[in-house]
Amino acid sequence: MRVHIKRFSLDDEIKQESVTYELEAKEQTLLAILQEIKSTQDSSLSFTSSCRSSVCGSCAMRVNGVEVLACAYKPKDGDVVEPLKNMPVIRDLVVDMDKALTCNTKAAAFSSKNSKNIALSPDDEKVNELQSDCILCGSCYSACPVYESNENFIGPFALTRSWRYVSDKREQDVDQKIEAIQKDGIWDCTLCNECVPVCPQGIAPKQDIMMLRSKSGVMGHIDPNMFGGGLDFGTPTF
Numbered sequence: 012m013r014v015h016i017k018r019f020s021l022d023d024e025i026k027q028e029s030v031t032y033e034l035e036a037k038e039q040t041l042l043a044i045l046q047e048i049k050s051t052q053d054s055s056l057s058f059t060s061s062c063r064s065s066v067c068g069s070c071a072m073r074v075n076g077v078e079v080l081a082c083a084y085k086p087k088d089g090d091v092v093e094p095l096k097n098m099p100v101i102r103d104l105v106v107d108m109d110k111a112l113t114c115n116t117k118a119a120a121f122s123s124k125n126s127k128n129i130a131l132s133p134d135d136e137k138v139n140e141l142q143s144d145c146i147l148c149g150s151c152y153s154a155c156p157v158y159e160s161n162e163n164f165i166g167p168f169a170l171t172r173s174w175r176y177v178s179d180k181r182e183q184d185v186d187q188k189i190e191a192i193q194k195d196g197i198w199d200c201t202l203c204n205e206c207v208p209v210c211p212q213g214i215a216p217k218q219d220i221m222m223l224r225s226k227s228g229v230m231g232h233i234d235p236n237m238f239g240g241g242l243d244f245g246t247p248t249f
């Protein structure tokens with residue numbers, strides 16, 4: 012079978028080329044194939060991986076334009092493999108996720124100092140159990156067309172994590188968390204759903220964004236797009 016890998020190098024200047032590798036066809040994952048290429052054909056091929064069991068999220072990449080975890084995907088003859096989109100490529104299939112990860116800070120998507128140390132019931136735990144499973148693989152950022160065109164957009168996994176903490180009854184600073192996602196956040200999402208099918212954990216960031224919109228409305232926030240892109244009511248005359 013043949014696999015085409017889009018390779019990127021930043022050694023001198025950004026260079027991109029598609030390299031075709033031929034391998035014996037057998038039932039194995041894309042990660043196993045990449046490791047075989049590296050050990051038998053081209054030791055310079057660069058990619059990241061760790062757990063090999065869909066837990067760490069470090070081997071996310073795209074195959075035929077769709078985000079996958081290499082340790083879970085079974086390749087087909089002729090597949091085109093390339094790095095995640097919307098992130099700087101460091102080399103070949105390795106991307107720099109730093110900017111996407113800073114979106115968690117921008118969204119205040121973490122437990123605050125004032126959170127209460129109280130026991131949760133099994134039902135309470137179920138409320139955001141799924142969102143807690145995010146492995147920060149970056150697939151949703153790669154698939155998001157808004158993040159592609161607006162570098163300030165907070166983006167899907169940070170908003171999913173925001174909902175994870177906003178819906179946690181131990182959190183006391185929910186108003187601050189909701190405030191943090193008004194600008195470049197929940198209202199900028201187009202609800203296109205592109206982030207949903209690519210998530211290896213079955214998380215639906217779009218649904219979480221809709222929950223955050225609803226919560227924001229209850230807390231008195233308004234979609235600024237309802238007023239033509241701004242909330243300028245003019246200069247007070249008193």
Ligand code: SF4
Nearest residue numbers: 155200201203204206
């Ligand atoms: S639903 Fe929103 S967050 Fe998800 S890909 Fe579309 S614009 Fe991005």
Ligand code: SF4
Nearest residue numbers: 145146148149151210
């Ligand atoms: S929400 Fe899903 S696709 Fe996005 S980073 Fe988390 S695990 Fe990956």
